[in-house]
Amino acid sequence: MARIKTDINVSRKEVIVAKAAILFREKGFKAASMRDLAESVGVEAASLYNHIKSKTELLHELCFGVANRFMQKMEEVEQEKIPAVGKVEKLLRFHINEMVHHYEEVYVSDREWKHLSDPYLSNFQNQRRIYRKRFATIIEAGIRAAEIEPIDAPTAVLIFLHAISGIESWHRSKQKISAEELENNMITILVDGLYPRK
């Protein structure tokens, strides 16, 4: 009988959630079966239910885990006393780092949240909307302070967030540039368009 191996301070549930992230990322939530997951954990499908309540619970864990980290960072950045462009840059660097180092979870949270069911679904959508609003507010403050080129802030947010989710392709690509190069390139391209033209 093959037990789920756990490092110290890592519950079996966390092991399952982590494997689920990998699987959901590569097949999609619907296409990934509990039997697939079981195999990748090294156990029979039914055994998973000793640790989790349902397949959807796995998605909850992933989505809200990610959402909470982003919200917390937003809180932190908002309170700093620095120019708006600096705040934007900090948020972008955070996004990029999350995407690079917690690829699977972030990706799944971004693409598969549709399969959440109420009340989690509405809750998640709400959090997303609020996050974007707060991001846009930062940009708008920067525009009013003439630190940022006058652009439509919601559009900018939309571009930023989706641009970063493109790191997915970077992960897949054969000839990768380094993570730092990637980060700095992205910041250059995204942020340099913000400064007002002289």
Next chain:
Amino acid sequence: MARIKTDINVSRKEVIVAKAAILFREKGFKAASMRDLAESVGVEAASLYNHIKSKTELLHELCFGVANRFMQKMEEVEQEKIPAVGKVEKLLRFHINEMVHHYEEVYVSDREWKHLSDPYLSNFQNQRRIYRKRFATIIEAGIRAAEIEPIDAPTAVLIFLHAISGIESWHRSKQKISAEELENNMITILVDGLYPRK
């Protein structure tokens, strides 16, 4: 017995494919069932098979329909005798317009191609890779001609393409700006970062 309504010059298969695009977009390919599709077409599930070979065929049609349009535009733009930034802008405007006016198909092609099966899958992935390479080549030519800020071209392409797929959120949003405003905003943000700083 309720026949599938067709306008003149529109085959029943095309009607089905179009409805499939809407359905695949809102539920995802795997989660959308043939019975769902049948209902949205106004017919029994089995009847669909008088017009199509399989569920996957619908995905083929959508993915390659979109891919071919993009490839054709690439061909067209490559041959124009204009500066590189102009080419980039033309491609971006095309992308934006496709995303705005053929939302469902483009979105599905972008997010659900993973569920294609070989040989279509490899074929599609190839086309994507080639398209991106050609896009990057244009940017690199612009950099050599000092028309474009020296940046990592593949990263720029990745940002551009994903940024545009963010129009998905625009479609969903309540307080939409107009399509032209959206287009111009996106071009401003994305293209203005390209010009060399004076």
Next chain:
DNA sequence: ATTTGTCGCTAACGTATGTTAGTTTGTTAT
């Protein structure tokens, strides 16, 4: 050594899915 609780197993259930076979209805052409 015995108890107790955790964890994994086998077996199975009910449901949903893509698809096929065979038949009937409706349309078009002679």
Next chain:
DNA sequence: ATAACAAACTAACATACGTTAGCGACAAAT
């Protein structure tokens, strides 16, 4: 009007899925 074809229907199939029940095996605590 009738033959011929297209397109819809009903019924059913095999399979895959999420999940539950009940039992046995191992580990930790007494």
